[in-house]
Amino acid sequence: MEIKQQFFKQPVRLLAPMEGLTDPLMRQILTQIASDLGRPYDWSVSEFIRVTQTVLPVHVFYKYVPELHHDAKTASGTPIHIQLLGSEAQLMAENAAYACELGAPAIDINFGCPAKTVNNHRGGSVLLDEPEVMYEIISAVRRAVPTHIPVSAKIRLGYTDTSRMDDIRGAISDSGADWLTIHARTKTQGYKPPAYWDKIKAFNKLSIPVIANGEIWNAEQSKHCMVQSGTTHLMLGRGAVTRPDLIAQIDHNNQQNLGSNATLLWQDLITHQIKFLEGQAKNDVVLVGRYKQWLGMLTKGYSEAQILWENVKREKNKATIIAALQSSTQS
Numbered sequence: 001m002e003i004k005q006q007f008f009k010q011p012v013r014l015l016a017p018m019e020g021l022t023d024p025l026m027r028q029i030l031t032q033i034a035s036d037l038g039r040p041y042d043w044s045v046s047e048f049i050r051v052t053q054t055v056l057p058v059h060v061f062y063k064y065v066p067e068l069h070h071d072a073k074t075a076s077g078t079p080i081h082i083q084l085l086g087s088e089a090q091l092m093a094e095n096a097a098y099a100c101e102l103g104a105p106a107i108d109i110n111f112g113c114p115a116k117t118v119n120n121h122r123g124g125s126v127l128l129d130e131p132e133v134m135y136e137i138i139s140a141v142r143r144a145v146p147t148h149i150p151v152s153a154k155i156r157l158g159y160t161d162t163s164r165m166d167d168i169r170g171a172i173s174d175s176g177a178d179w180l181t182i183h184a185r186t187k188t189q190g191y192k193p194p195a196y197w198d199k200i201k202a203f204n205k206l207s208i209p210v211i212a213n214g215e216i217w218n219a220e221q222s223k224h225c226m227v228q229s230g231t232t233h234l235m236l237g238r239g240a241v242t243r244p245d246l247i248a249q250i251d252h253n254n255q256q257n258l259g260s261n262a263t264l265l266w267q268d269l270i271t272h273q274i275k276f277l278e279g280q281a282k283n284d285v286v287l288v289g290r291y292k293q294w295l296g297m298l299t300k301g302y303s304e305a306q307i308l309w310e311n312v313k314r315e316k317n318k319a320t321i322i323a324a325l326q327s328s329t330q331s
């Protein structure tokens, strides 16, 4: 299988799929910030779309990936790949083919989700214990989508432990996947530090690009991750939500042609937070809840966020929160 070389001319930087977190609104904001700082994400991946019994109706694809209306790109031009999750190879293949008809620039397959409801239906990380099923799914999807459209897989190191890593690598190797993203923890290790970046090295024997993911919160950790994993390709998850300038910090630090200022100051982040609060959601209660989730994460990246958090954590009114945000510029 030809490697889709044009995607990996340089080290890639990707914004991770995170269900309920990097939804279309958050993707819009984070990809805009990255572009404004001079280091756009190469692409992001949608939250997983669960495939169970049918070829999903068009509105489901548009709900998860409204970017499909705009050439599958965010307003700042970042492509959005579509992630599917399921265990039935033929059905996954049919949904992938349909996603491509709707304009998906690439299909990613989720083998990392730890959620019980998903795993109980043989989806997500539980399939890491069944590498032959992984192989069936990836190869069926690969056969079903046009050859110029990449098919990738996103995995963890294993389900309960890393004992099946060689089998997983074998399954990926034969499947026709164009690249592989590895969240460097098992399902059992959840989301807790550390991430075992060194374990990624075993996958570099594959003839396809490998993207390292997990526990990158700052530029220094990105360096350690690249050294320990033996790959320069990175996917950023929670760290990118906590410090939206993380991508620029990383490449600034690695002296890739970025301007001198790769830092996003709190005062500049305020405008983006207001845009988030003015974005589309089912209703204001949902939007305010989601904003507080983000603000809670920002407290780890910005001391100013801590002060604002204390002021608004019980506030339900969107306009009041926006006013508090605006006045936090002046402090």
Ligand SMILES: Cc1cc2nc3c(=O)[nH]c(=O)nc-3n(C[C@H](O)[C@H](O)[C@H](O)COP(=O)(O)O)c2cc1C
Binding pocket: 016, 017, 018, 019, 020, 021, 046, 047, 048, 083, 110, 112, 113, 154, 183, 191, 213, 214, 215, 216, 235, 236, 237, 238, 239
């Ligand atoms: C809230 C949340 C939702 C997630 N949803 C998805 C998902 O839909 N698809 C997926 O492949 N990974 C998902 N992940 C995993 C992330 O993509 C990433 O692999 C993980 O967070 C490790 O990276 P980090 O330590 O940089 O956050 C999710 C993670 C979080 C925290």
